[in-house]
Amino acid sequence: MEGFGEKTSSRGFNRATQAKRQTGSSIKPIAILAPGIEEKVITASSVFNDSQTTFDDGSEEGYSPVNYDGYLGYITVRRAVESSQNIPFVYMMELLTPKTSIKYLKNMGVTTLTDKDESLALALGGLDQGMTPLESAAAYATIANDGVYIEPTFYSKIENNSGKIVFETSQETRKVFSKETAFIVKDLLTQPVQGSRGTATYCKINGIEVAAKTGTTNENYDRWLCGFTPYYTAATWYGFDINETISYNGRNPAGLIWANVMKSIHSGLDDANFEKPTKVLTATVCSVTGKMASGNCTSTYEEYFLKGTIPDLCTSHDLGDGTSGANTNVVQERIQTEQDVVIDEPAPQTDNDNQTVTQSQNTTSESTNTSVNHGTNTSGGTSGSGQNSNTSTNSVTNSSSSTSSNENTTTSQPSNTTDVDNTTSDSSSDDSTETTSTETGSSDETEDSSSTQ
Numbered sequence: 060m061e062g063f064g065e066k067t068s069s070r071g072f073n074r075a076t077q078a079k080r081q082t083g084s085s086i087k088p089i090a091i092l093a094p095g096i097e098e099k100v101i102t103a104s105s106v107f108n109d110s111q112t113t114f115d116d117g118s119e120e121g122y123s124p125v126n127y128d129g130y131l132g133y134i135t136v137r138r139a140v141e142s143s144q145n146i147p148f149v150y151m152m153e154l155l156t157p158k159t160s161i162k163y164l165k166n167m168g169v170t171t172l173t174d175k176d177e178s179l180a181l182a183l184g185g186l187d188q189g190m191t192p193l194e195s196a197a198a199y200a201t202i203a204n205d206g207v208y209i210e211p212t213f214y215s216k217i218e219n220n221s222g223k224i225v226f227e228t229s230q231e232t233r234k235v236f237s238k239e240t241a242f243i244v245k246d247l248l249t250q251p252v253q254g255s256r257g258t259a260t261y262c263k264i265n266g267i268e269v270a271a272k273t274g275t276t277n278e279n280y281d282r283w284l285c286g287f288t289p290y291y292t293a294a295t296w297y298g299f300d301i302n303e304t305i306s307y308n309g310r311n312p313a314g315l316i317w318a319n320v321m322k323s324i325h326s327g328l329d330d331a332n333f334e335k336p337t338k339v340l341t342a343t344v345c346s347v348t349g350k351m352a353s354g355n356c357t358s359t360y361e362e363y364f365l366k367g368t369i370p371d372l373c374t375s376h377d378l379g380d381g382t383s384g385a386n387t388n389v390v391q392e393r394i395q396t397e398q399d400v401v402i403d404e405p406a407p408q409t410d411n412d413n414q415t416v417t418q419s420q421n422t423t424s425e426s427t428n429t430s431v432n433h434g435t436n437t438s439g440g441t442s443g444s445g446q447n448s449n450t451s452t453n454s455v456t457n458s459s460s461s462t463s464s465n466e467n468t469t470t471s472q473p474s475n476t477t478d479v480d481n482t483t484s485d486s487s488s489d490d491s492t493e494t495t496s497t498e499t500g501s502s503d504e505t506e507d508s509s510s511t512q
């Protein structure tokens with residue numbers, strides 16, 4: 060939080076909690092994907108035209124965002140997430156509306172938005188004032204926490220020398236979207252990590268599923284990496300207090316810090332994946348149209364959907380002879396696929412969202428009591444420049460958050476502790492320096508090139 064160099068002040072400017080920065084593309088999952096899927100205005104396989112577009116934003120000249128790495132034509136949301144194509148996200152924002160997006164962002168704890176942010180530029184993180192690393196981490200933790208926002212805290216409780224609790228924090232929690240929506244977003248966010256054209260492939264952690272999204276702003280003033288695992292959520296920002304272009308060789312420095320800190324604190328933890336809720340449906344879709352695959356589609360993949368959002372059958376890849384025989388095949392295929400889909404649904408179960416909330420909140424309050432923060436020195440000493448960075452780390456289900464810089468990385472304990480009382484964890488990571496120097500993920504990387512407009 061203090062940045063590089065010698066500590067010169069106490070209670071000085073805390074970049075994790077006070078620095079409002081432009082987010083670039085790291086806002087896309089929280090501003091668009093989660094609200095858009097929850098509101099059913101998009102699905103993971105919705106297709107948008109990734110081509111130069113001037114959007115009507117009420118101004119005379121319109122809004123003309125750009126991609127820096129070229130345009131891909133019609134692509135699915137999943138593909139757009141992978142390499143962070145800007146134009147499809149502006150289309151998605153147009154459908155969702157900035158007003159609805161802001162409503163969700165505020166519910167995810169974002170307090171820094173202004174009236175000016177009610178514009179299409181919100182889609183690409185072109186913000187009036189910006190967002191803090193801590194609020195970014197808390198918003199991402201809402202996805203990680205299955206749609207439940209949990210107010211971050213830096214401590215859980217204070218005990219006196221006889222073990223009596225003299226002070227205990229309480230964290231506000233609220234359900235923002237369904238766990239089914241949360242899962243689909245989690246899975247979409249594995250795309251930048253696992254996809255061959257992903258922007259965050261270096262964030263892979265062996266045996267543990269990682270969801271991550273990069274962010275970059277105009278002139279390279281800001282670099283972000285926001286993401287989570289089944290254990291922790293972290294947001295990292297890298298840049299100058301007064302805008303200056305970040306210069307570096309190779310990868311996004313915010314991403315490298317994120318990867319090193321996260322790899323370190325996950326060492327020794329059990330393998331873990333994001334668990335698919337039973338009510339999330341699976342369907343085979345056409346890679347080209349994003350519609351339910353017919354027998355004639357040549358490129359298909361499995362996609363996740365909320366109930367009621369499975370797309371219509373792809374008609375772009377008919378045999379083209381217009382014969383009834385071909386149509387019959389298509390219809391039969393769809394019937395077959397829908398039957399498959401139905402099988403994916405759980406056995407009859409009362410649909411009770413309130414129950415979900417209660418369960419989550421109980422989990423939260425239990426975890427809160429056991430949350431202990433550790434100071435883990437991960438000083439990298441990477442550069443002598445005045446560039447600063449912050450990592451805000453949230454434990455996924457207890458949302459205890461903490462802040463750090465290149466000098467000090469404070470992380471919270473994993474949340475899978477079942478013992479509620481007096482769990483004073485002591486898993487200090489003395490090997491973090493070694494971990495810091497460990498580099499994995501060498502696949503091709505397309506650097507994120509989204510911009511604020």
Ligand SMILES: [Zn+2]
Nearest residue numbers: 345356373376
């Ligand atoms: Zn097709």
